[in-house]
Amino acid sequence: MSAVASASILQIGDTEQITLYSMFDTPPESVIVGPLAPLEAPENAEQAEGEENAPQGG
Amino acid sequence: MLHKAADYPLRVSEVGGLEIISLASSSIAQLGDRAELKASIRGLAVQREINHEDAGDAFFEAYDIFNRPLPSLPAPSAEDDQVVMRKQNRNQCIRVGCIYIIAVSGAAAVLIGNGMKATAESRIKNIRQFARPIPPATLPSGTGSCPVRQMEP
Numbered sequence: 001m002s003a004v005a006s007a008s009i010l011q012i013g014d015t016e017q018i019t020l021y022s023m024f025d026t027p028p029e030s031v032i033v034g035p036l037a038p039l040e041a042p043e044n045a046e047q048a049e050g051e052e053n054a055p056q057g058g
Numbered sequence: 059m060l061h062k063a064a065d066y067p068l069r070v071s072e073v074g075g076l077e078i079i080s081l082a083s084s085s086i087a088q089l090g091d092r093a094e095l096k097a098s099i100r101g102l103a104v105q106r107e108i109n110h111e112d113a114g115d116a117f118f119e120a121y122d123i124f125n126r127p128l129p130s131l132p133a134p135s136a137e138d139d140q141v142v143m144r145k146q147n148r149n150q151c152i153r154v155g156c157i158y159i160i161a162v163s164g165a166a167a168v169l170i171g172n173g174m175k176a177t178a179e180s181r182i183k184n185i186r187q188f189a190r191p192i193p194p195a196t197l198p199s200g201t202g203s204c205p206v207r208q209m210e211p
Contacts, residue, residue: 001157004085006164007097007178012154013071014147017175025123026184 066150071170075156078168086167097165098179100124107189116185123183 004010007022042048081087084099104116118124134141162168165178 001159003160004162004166004168006166006182007099007180008166009169009176009178010157010159010162010167011169011173012073012152012157013091013169013172014069014152015173015176019177021128021178022180022182023123023126024180024182024184025121027186 063146064148064150066147068172069147069149070151071172072151072153073157073170074154076159076168076170077157078159078162080161080163081168082161082163084165085162086169087162088167089170091171091173092169093174095167095169095173095176095178097167097177099165099181101164101180101182103182103184105184105186107187113187121183121185123181126181128179 001010006024007020009018009020076087076089078087083101084097086095086097100118102116102118102121104110106113159168164182165180167176167178169176
């Protein structure tokens with residue numbers, strides 16, 4: 001057997017009740033690390049309303 | 059109708075050999091009977107662009123996954139509660155050969171013997187943090203976000 005992992009049970013014997021929970025959260029694999037060409041600011045960006053609250057980068 | 063045969067309500071587990079190379083992170087290996095098992099683990103794996111000393115701590119409280127309530131099984135109604143389990147063990151022994159396990163990890167358990175109730179819970183979050191050119195004042199507190207990296211001129 002290679003592995004018993006993350007809220008798992010291997011049992012040789014009798015049991016009454018088993019409850020197993022596992023939550024796993026991982027980032028999407030679409031994250032690309034590499035050279036990116038930054039886009040210039042949109043036309044009339046200074047006049048746009050509410051843009052200063054927008055998240056920067058990411 | 060069950061035959062009137064030998065019945066062993068309590069069975070004995072017999073294992074020829076047990077070899078475990080690694081047992082980690084809230085895991086249990088038990089040889090013998092037990093009534094109740096409760097194992098839980100929280101994990102936050104942070105992969106960062108800058109080193110951890112400069113980036114500071116990350117906190118479990120900042121991520122929903124660690125506070126999310128556990129899903130509950132809907133309780134059967136009184137009419138549906140018709141399931142009756144009856145068991146008859148013809149042999150008093152559960153006999154297996156050798157067990158080889160490379161790794162046991164993350165609130166897992168290996169039990170040779172009888173158990174009554176087992177509950178295990180694992181919550182793992184993987185995050186990647188990139189250094190971002192944002193003033194520190196705008197960073198949400200407690201998220202462990204990377205502070206500003208001084209850009210080379």
